[in-house]
Amino acid sequence: MNRYAIDVSHVRDRASATLEAKPGRARAADPKPAARRRPAKDAALRDEQLWFARAVMSPDSGEASSLEGEAAERLTASARMGAFDRLDVYRRGYATRLVECLVDDYPVLCHALGEDRFDELCRAYILAHPSDGPNLNFFGRHMAAFCRAEAPEPFPERAFAADLATLEWTIVEVIHAPASDPLTAEGLRDVPMEAWAGARLVANTASKLLAFDYPVNAYFQTVRTDGDPSLPSPLPSATVVYRSGPSVWRMDLTVPMFEVLRSLFGRETLETALSRGHAALGDLDETQAAQRVLAWFREWVSSGLFAGVELG
């Protein structure tokens, strides 16, 4: 089975520095209307903040001219800059910061679409899904669904991009997921022979099983090893993403492997999983199929994909 690691530097730090934008890029997203009744004592401060946030988060187009007048009233000019130009430092930084976050989370999707198209995609995403929490770790969580159903046309790579975003977001989820203590070969030896057929395995919380319409893990790996592959044609594929200690791994799965692992992750009994493996390995007899599945099973256990075993 092919296994690939994700480098630790995959996730960039979220720092307190001010970001500078590339020129000529648009902004996104008005803050949503105030949902709570405010005490009157904060009214002026609230008003200043609602205006400033709208000015920072609103797209360039259509807003700039009215903002110039408002900025001149609410902000002061410096000896070198007018009020609106000073405001623009914040306006330029807003989307740039969030786009950088999405580049961190989706480096291969960025590669696939090219920087400019990925930038456009991100700015549309920011407009549709502005950040609503204190932490950027999960800001990009809607990207796969956004690619599949919301991203504006033209988007000829839509289905491939959605699959690739699913893989990349799963890596982020696995990075941040709690890890269970893995089930070991020693732990398995404690299971009585007669209990095996009805036993069910518990998947490690830091492991995710994925099925795709495109071979996105192969594409991902080629890009990560400095290749520049053309976008692939549809071809069903499956991958399991899991963490072992600090390392995140991706393991390719054949269709029979996927069927067995999906059965096990779905808490079906080992007997049922084995029968699914046999069915998927149609050209092998029962004994050969059992031996094949057992070999996979050993590999999965040693990789830490399971956290425990429940006896029927």
Added chain:
Amino acid sequence: MSNRFGLPNLGVGIGLRTAHYGRILETRPEVDWFEILSENFMQTAGRPLYFLDAVADRYPVAMHGVSLSIGSTDPIDRAYLTELRALRDRTRAKWVSDHLCWTGVAGRNTHDLLPMPYTEEALRHVVARVRHVQDFLGAPLALENPSTYVEFSSSSMPEWEFLARVAEEADCALLLDVNNVYVSAFNHGFDPQAYFAAVPFDRVVQLHVAGHTRHETHIVDTHIGPVEDHVWRLLGDAWQRTGGVSVLLEWDAEIPSFEETHGEALKAKSFMARAA
């Protein structure tokens, strides 16, 4: 003078960044202390904590946040505070800091350090919230002066007066970022010495230095590149006024090797010695 909170002088440290994790954990270099970015280790139960625990076991750490949003008129996020306190307890952080700013309003977060209008209303608002946060943490909060690029027409006092009054009235600590003083001084045309003259240095528990990016019309606090001599000299001045507190270099863009980053931080010692 030493800080009134009795917080330790940890020496000269650097910001903990993922680019250096491998080097730090493999070779355990001699570093006085690390500052961690709080939010990098919140809303996660995975790999970031694996590295953090290893660092916190070997080095003193302090926590530096970017999302407390102490100046926002949105309600304080209690879930955020709860997680912040748990992280402080997990790492045995010497103190918790964040910025005198707001990051969002009406449920949206810009993830930027947005400027406050320096008004009496804003002052009362921030003081009440700092007191609330300190009560929750059971420890002083260190507030950092941010770099700013605008000033509100409604402001009725300069930034340094606002900062000093917040510190005094909320009885909180300060993290004085001398690069931010320099950046804001250039952007708004004030004298950094006027700023220093107003700062209650007995409340300063930490100093920040960083690089910045200079434009014709303004300076941006990018945390990139080596620290300029103007900023090092301000550091020496501020350090002397504190009587000796923890110093930390922030380097967040085009981050060089661990050795180069740490070497840049250690330049602080010569400016501290000259000031002393």
